Amino acid sequence: MSSHRKSYGQRAADHSNPAAQLLLHTIERKKSNLAVSVDLTKTSDFLKVIDVVGPYVCLIKTHIDILEDFTPDVIERLKLLSAKHDFVVFEDRKFADIGNTVALQYSSGVHKIASWSHITNAHPVPGPSVITGLASVGLPLGRGLLLLAQMSTEGSLATGSYTDDAVRMARAHREFVIGFIAQRRMDHVGTSPSSLPDGVEDFIILTPGVSLEMSGDSMGQQYRTPEKVILENGCDVIIVGRGIYGKGTGDALDVGCVALQAEKYRTEGWNAYLKRIGSTGPTS
Amino acid sequence: MSSHRKSYGQRAADHSNPAAQLLLHTIERKKSNLAVSVDLTKTSDFLKVIDVVGPYVCLIKTHIDILEDFTPDVIERLKLLSAKHDFVVFEDRKFADIGNTVALQYSSGVHKIASWSHITNAHPVPGPSVITGLASVGLPLGRGLLLLAQMSTEGSLATGSYTDDAVRMARAHREFVIGFIAQRRMDHVGTSPSSLPDGVEDFIILTPGVSLEMSGDSMGQQYRTPEKVILENGCDVIIVGRGIYGKGTGDALDVGCVALQAEKYRTEGWNAYLKRIGSTGPTS
Numbered sequence: 001m002s003s004h005r006k007s008y009g010q011r012a013a014d015h016s017n018p019a020a021q022l023l024l025h026t027i028e029r030k031k032s033n034l035a036v037s038v039d040l041t042k043t044s045d046f047l048k049v050i051d052v053v054g055p056y057v058c059l060i061k062t063h064i065d066i067l068e069d070f071t072p073d074v075i076e077r078l079k080l081l082s083a084k085h086d087f088v089v090f091e092d093r094k095f096a097d098i099g100n101t102v103a104l105q106y107s108s109g110v111h112k113i114a115s116w117s118h119i120t121n122a123h124p125v126p127g128p129s130v131i132t133g134l135a136s137v138g139l140p141l142g143r144g145l146l147l148l149a150q151m152s153t154e155g156s157l158a159t160g161s162y163t164d165d166a167v168r169m170a171r172a173h174r175e176f177v178i179g180f181i182a183q184r185r186m187d188h189v190g191t192s193p194s195s196l197p198d199g200v201e202d203f204i205i206l207t208p209g210v211s212l213e214m215s216g217d218s219m220g221q222q223y224r225t226p227e228k229v230i231l232e233n234g235c236d237v238i239i240v241g242r243g244i245y246g247k248g249t250g251d252a253l254d255v256g257c258v259a260l261q262a263e264k265y266r267t268e269g270w271n272a273y274l275k276r277i278g279s280t281g282p283t284s
Numbered sequence: 285m286s287s288h289r290k291s292y293g294q295r296a297a298d299h300s301n302p303a304a305q306l307l308l309h310t311i312e313r314k315k316s317n318l319a320v321s322v323d324l325t326k327t328s329d330f331l332k333v334i335d336v337v338g339p340y341v342c343l344i345k346t347h348i349d350i351l352e353d354f355t356p357d358v359i360e361r362l363k364l365l366s367a368k369h370d371f372v373v374f375e376d377r378k379f380a381d382i383g384n385t386v387a388l389q390y391s392s393g394v395h396k397i398a399s400w401s402h403i404t405n406a407h408p409v410p411g412p413s414v415i416t417g418l419a420s421v422g423l424p425l426g427r428g429l430l431l432l433a434q435m436s437t438e439g440s441l442a443t444g445s446y447t448d449d450a451v452r453m454a455r456a457h458r459e460f461v462i463g464f465i466a467q468r469r470m471d472h473v474g475t476s477p478s479s480l481p482d483g484v485e486d487f488i489i490l491t492p493g494v495s496l497e498m499s500g501d502s503m504g505q506q507y508r509t510p511e512k513v514i515l516e517n518g519c520d521v522i523i524v525g526r527g528i529y530g531k532g533t534g535d536a537l538d539v540g541c542v543a544l545q546a547e548k549y550r551t552e553g554w555n556a557y558l559k560r561i562g563s564t565g566p567t568s
Binding site for chain 1: 323325347348349350351352354376378380381382383384385388389392393394395396407408409410411412413414432435436437438439440441442446449450453
């Protein structure tokens with residue numbers, strides 16, 4: 001049976017990477033495959049949105065390098081929120097350099113990403129050294145890596161043989177690469193069903209560009225619905241941004257409305273998952 | 285005549301982008317096509333190495349996000365050194381996200397890269413929106429962008445049609461994309477000589493992985509000599525790192541030795557260039 005027909009809880013048992021286990025258990029526990037991408041530049045807005053959406057998500061996706069008033073205290077408060085609301089943290093750093101450099105970028109600098117982000121991601125374009133460089137820092141800390149096998153932007157070059165190579169690279173480093181940022185499942189990509197039976201590998205698929213309303217922005221981003229992404233394309237986690245918190249700044253943040261939107265996406269994503277694994281009827 | 289057969293000074297006149305003009309004029313003025321990549325994690329080491337190699341380089345390449353004790357004061361001191369020694373600054377950020385995100389990463393966060401780095405770079409993998417997103421911030425400031433058309437690491441996916449697409453993407457945004465990080469010239473890549481006569485476009489090629497001694501590191505980096513890079517492959521700027529400053533930390537930094545190494549690379553790179561443009565005899 002293909003991995004994505006199993007429950008998240010069953011799949012957690014098949015993973016040896018601690019970050020993959022944590023994510024799958026969190027999804028099961030919170031009945032949420034919703035991740036919220038918090039792309040805000042002020043710490044106060046950033047922490048406020050996370051506190052509001054926290055109860056509804058399995059994961060918070062950050063761009064720590066856009067916070068203009070970042071201090072190490074932000075990380076302490078993010079950790080507290082992660083414990084309070086029980087979510088996994090994913091710094092969407094998109095590492096894309098040679099091994100020696102990404103190891104420094106991951107461990108050092110003012111942001112010290114490896115010390116607090118359970119999961120991070122990388123582009124496979126530099127070749128396998130981007131994985132081994134990050135693994136040299138992240139594996140001892142129990143971290144997990146997602147590779148960008150595809151992108152949701154118009155004219156992306158992560159297609160065809162690029163995607164195949166990304167999956168092969170991940171397959172060769174399964175102890176650290178726990179899944180992909182992609183638009184669909186990657187089972188059997190870069191190999192054949194006969195040489196790799198169903199269920200032997202289980203890459204977790206996180207999918208950005210999810211929205212119930214918009215069809216695109218002015219900067220090349222393209223959107224799809226939770227049902228399409230989870231049910232049709234077999235992805236595991238939907239990543240939603242401004243579709244949930246709007247502008248998300250200062251007085252413009254309507255806490256009740258944001259919570260309502262988060263719950264709406266959580267329900268949509270979870271019901272699509274229940275249909276996928278053939279469970280009896282959706283929950284509300 | 286292909287652009288790389290002209291002098292750097294002549295080429296400056298053909299560029300309309302201010303960052304490209306600045307770089308080409310600086311190379312001509314200082315008789316140096318040497319860039320030093322300063323990959324150090326302590327501010328004191330970082331600034332000290334830059335002060336030592338500054339007289340010999342046209343450009344300093346930074347990874348500002350690995351400085352563990354970064355404060356805004358580092359940027360002020362970097363700007364002073366840039367003025368003192370007359371070099372261009374290139375933050376090697378390798379942006380690789382959707383347009384909206386890279387615009388925030390470039391302009392905001394604690395590092396505010398666009399405010400001080402004359403040149404930065406991006407992977408073309410997200411598609412054209414990575415360029416337009418960065419251009420929305422960088423063009424009004426007179427900045428320039430390099431695309432990563434190739435990488436010097438083993439197993440890199442930036443080859444074949446990926447490289448062709450990168451060059452086509454650059455060609456469609458010539459007002460902001462001033463050149464490439466690549467291993468060789470990109471003239472006529474992704475097009476035909478007949479549809480694009482020699483000398484119509486002039487992308488500046490900056491090439492990492494240059495060393496007089498080493499053949500590789502343990503993390504997949506591969507090396508070539510300045511002569512091979514400038515003369516055989518037609519690249520314009522050689523990027524050298526630890527080949528010049530060694531470990532570069534604290535007491536381990538032998539100032540005289542580092543200056544000597546920098547001068548050696550500058551001479552090698554410049555003489556290769558003189559041979560290329562057919563100038564009479566090398567300078568020492």
